[in-house]
Every structure is written in structure tokens, then in C-alpha cells.
Amino acid sequence: MSVITSNPWLMVLAIFIINVAYVTCLTMRTILTLKGYRYVAAVVSFLEVLVYVIGLGMVMSSLDQIQNVFAYAFGFSIGIIVGMKIEEKLALGYTVVNVTSSEHELDLPKQLRDLGYGVTHNTAYGRDGARLILQILTPRRFELKLIETIKQIDEKAFIIAYEPRTIHGGFWVKGVRSKKLKQYDPDKVESI
Template sequence: MSVISANPWLMLLAIFVINVAYVTCLTVRTILTLKGYRYVAAAVSFIEVLIYIIGLGLVMANLDKFQNIIAYALGFSVGIIVGMKIEEKLALGYSVVNVTTANYELDLPTQLRNLGYGVTHFPAYGRDGERLVMQILTPRRFELKLMDTIKQIDEKAFVIAYEARTLHGGFWVKGVRSKKLKAYDTDEI
């Protein structure tokens, strides 16, 4: 630590990097907790607290320099972004995608089922007449792929996606056909 304390640039870098690591852990742990991964969240929190104590110690021992406080705050901000990016890549959980289309001829439910998605569809009535509404449950990691697929098949479809919190019964209990979902390329549609 004396090498870091002796060099003001190393001190700034250390404070910044430690706080990025701390807040990244904090963000990921919070998301894991909200998604119900309690044991993984507990393990991440252990690492988070260790990093926090080291980082806070560095800042508290060097509060006389304003740039150290700025490095701490900047590290906090960057850590939130990094944590959110990690969560995006992990894509934990499921999304429900609701699709509304006026184009029955495309037979969108069958096309999506053939690609491995579980689709529930039913007729609905909107301002401009009869519509076909589909409800599709997909792992979050396939949400963007599903959205691209829908856009390629029916660019005028109205699509809403939201996070599914609790699942019970139906197609997904029997097993997700992830291999089939991974296998197709949206450019081939």
C-alpha cells in the first residue's frame, strides 16, 4: 500500500478501480437478489464487502485530496454501468413477449413454434378490427432474437416485452427447447 500512497496517480487509479469493482458487485448482487438467486447473491456480497472495506479505507485515509473523492465517485458511476452490462450479458430469467398483428396470413404462431418458441394465441378486437394476439415466453437471452424474428416476419406487428416473475405449468415446465432456439439464424427467415 505504501507504493500506492506514494504515487498520487496510482492512488487515483486504485480508488477508481476498487470502486468500479465494488459497485459492479453491488449492482450484480442486487439484481441476483431480486431474481431469487440468494446463494449466488450471498457469495457476491462477501466479495463486495471485502472490496468495499479496502476502497473505503483508501479514500478515508486520503480525504485531504479532492481528486481522490472524485475518483471514488467516478468509480461508483462506472461500476453501475459495468454491473448493468454484466447483467445484460447474463440475461437471467424469462421474458413474456406479447405480439399483436392484423396479418393472419403469415401464421406467425406456427412459424414461431417451428423455431422452438412456446406460443399461445387468441383472437382479439382493437380499434381497427380483429387482431391476432400471441403470448410468448422466452429465456431473456433469446428475447432480442425473438424480437428480430418477429420484425422480419411481420414488421407491422405490435410487440411488448416484460419480465416474467413466476412460472408454473405449461410448455416451459416440460423443458425449454433451447437447442432449437439457439440453432436458427434470424437472417434465414
């Protein structure tokens, strides 16, 4: 530790790296808590506090060096980005995708079901007449793939995606076909 504290550039680097690690843990813990992963969030918070105490101690012992304060602040901002990128890659949870289409003849619900998605649909009426409304629940890691697939089939579809807080019962609990969802390529999907 004395090697780091005696060299000002190593100190700046150490503070930066420690703060990136701390804020990455903080960001992940917050996201995990919001998504209901309590126990994983508790483990991450343990790591977060360990890293925080070490980093804060290093900064507090050398507040007279402005570069250390900047390294701490820069590490904080980079840590947020890193934490968000990790969560984005993990793609935890589920997404509900609501689709409104005027193209009834495309039989969008059947095409999506054939690809492995669970689809609930009905007819609704808008300003310009009858519309097909679809509600699709999918793992978040397949959200972009689903949206691209819908665009391939019906480029004029109106799409809204959001994260549900609670899921209970229905087809989804037993029947999602993740293997089937992984296998197809949205660029190769053709409309009827």
C-alpha cells in the same frame, strides 16, 4: 500498500479500480436479488463488502486529496455501467413477449413454434377488427432474436416485452428447445 499510498497517482488509480469493482458487485447483487438468485447474490455481497472496506479505508485515510474523492465518485459511476453490462451479457431470467398482429394468414404461431418457441395465441378484437394475440415466453438471451424474427415475419406487428416474476407449469417447464432457438438466424426466416 505503502507503495500505493506514497504515490498520489497510484492512489487515485487504486481507488478508482477498487470502487469500480465494488459498485459492479453491488449492481450485480441487487439484480441477482431481484431475480431470485439468493445464494449467488449472497456470495457476490461477500465480495462486495470486502472490496468496499478496502476502498473506503483508502479514501478515508486521504480525504484531504480531492483527486481521491473524484476517483471514488468516478469509479462508482463506471461500476454501475460495468455491472449492468455484465448482467446484460448474462441475460438472466425469462421474458414474456406479447405480439398483436392483424396478419392472420401469416400463421405466426406455427412459424414461431417451428423455430422452438412456446406460443399461446387467441383472437381479440380491436378498433379495426380481429387481431391475433400471441404470448411467448423465452429465455432473456433470446429476446432480441425473437423480436427480430417477428419483425421479419410481420413488420407491422405490435410487440411488448416484459419480465415475469413467477413461472409455474405449462409447456415451458418441460419443453423449451434452447438448442433449436440458438440455431436459426432471424434474417433467414421467411413468412409463408
